[in-house]
Amino acid sequence: MKHTSRKWSLRIVVIGYLGLLVGLPVGFLLIHAFNHGLVAFWREVTKPNAVAALKLSVEVALVAVPVNTVVGILAALILARRKFFGSRALIVAFDIPVAVSPIIMGVALVLAYSKIGWFGQWLGDYGIRILFTPVGIVMATMAVSLPYVVRSVLPVLVEIGKDQEHAARTLGAGSFRIFWQVTLPAIRWGVLYGVTLTIARTLGEFGAVLVVSGDITAKTQTLPIYIFAAWDQNFDSLGAFAGAFVLASISVVALIILSSLRARERKLHVDLA
Numbered sequence: 045m046k047h048t049s050r051k052w053s054l055r056i057v058v059i060g061y062l063g064l065l066v067g068l069p070v071g072f073l074l075i076h077a078f079n080h081g082l083v084a085f086w087r088e089v090t091k092p093n094a095v096a097a098l099k100l101s102v103e104v105a106l107v108a109v110p111v112n113t114v115v116g117i118l119a120a121l122i123l124a125r126r127k128f129f130g131s132r133a134l135i136v137a138f139d140i141p142v143a144v145s146p147i148i149m150g151v152a153l154v155l156a157y158s159k160i161g162w163f164g165q166w167l168g169d170y171g172i173r174i175l176f177t178p179v180g181i182v183m184a185t186m187a188v189s190l191p192y193v194v195r196s197v198l199p200v201l202v203e204i205g206k207d208q209e210h211a212a213r214t215l216g217a218g219s220f221r222i223f224w225q226v227t228l229p230a231i232r233w234g235v236l237y238g239v240t241l242t243i244a245r246t247l248g249e250f251g252a253v254l255v256v257s258g259d260i261t262a263k264t265q266t267l268p269i270y271i272f273a274a275w276d277q278n279f280d281s282l283g284a285f286a287g288a289f290v291l292a293s294i295s296v297v298a299l300i301i302l303s304s305l306r307a308r309e310r311k312l313h314v315d316l317a
Contacts, residue, residue, distance in 0.1 A: 116193025150255025176258035196238030
């Protein structure tokens with residue numbers, strides 16, 4: 045009886061904690077996004093500036109997520125399968141975007157690619173601009189979302205070991221075939237979790253992007269920056285809530301899809317067993 049009471053007490057504490065930090069803010073967002081009805085909500089999310097911000101966020105994600113996924117998988121393979129001098133330093137380098145503030149990452153890009161930076165003047169001589177363009181936004185987003193795939197895949201690679209890969213190699217399989225038919229199926233859930241986290245971070249990134257984008261309306265405003273501008277500069281609370289709801293919905297949908305795929309795979313394994 046005492047054990048059951050303690051178990052329910054822990055559940056209530058956890059649920060209450062989640063409700064306080066997640067449930068109440070999300071509920072508040074939902075209420076205020078639709079406070080004036082569906083017509084007003086639709087009018088806000090279809091404003092030209094809002095559509096341009098959403099389009100830019102999606103375009104940035106379409107570039108940053110695939111690149112960071114490929115880089116993350118390759119880096120995880122190197123770190124898990126090769127022992128070399130400097131491997132620990134490489135792991136630390138991948139963790140830097142998590143350890144430091146995104147604004148610091150943005151400032152670092154400004155120092156590197158502004159006209160008075162290390163590379164800005166040289167690039168400017170060739171007519172290449174990084175800051176205050178979508179290119180700079182992509183670079184900032186890739187920098188802050190870099191660690192998620194490698195950090196999701198690396199423990200899985202260490203856990204599964206090399207036995208299956210060695211067996212495939214002794215049977216005559218080449219490196220490419222081993223990766224596609226042996227390694228990738230074994231790490232696919234690590235990859236999917238890393239990709240999901242990368243998508244969420246890419247779409248929601250604010251600090252680094254704000255520094256390098258210049259906050260130019262309908263040109264370099266991603267959706268988080270549009271939400272900030274609507275709330276802080278234009279005093280458009282409905283536009284800010286509507287944009288925040290769209291942004292949150294995309295991340296939630298990605299998590300639901302991932303959970304559904306995982307549940308289907310578990311069911312398939314149970315049926316086969």
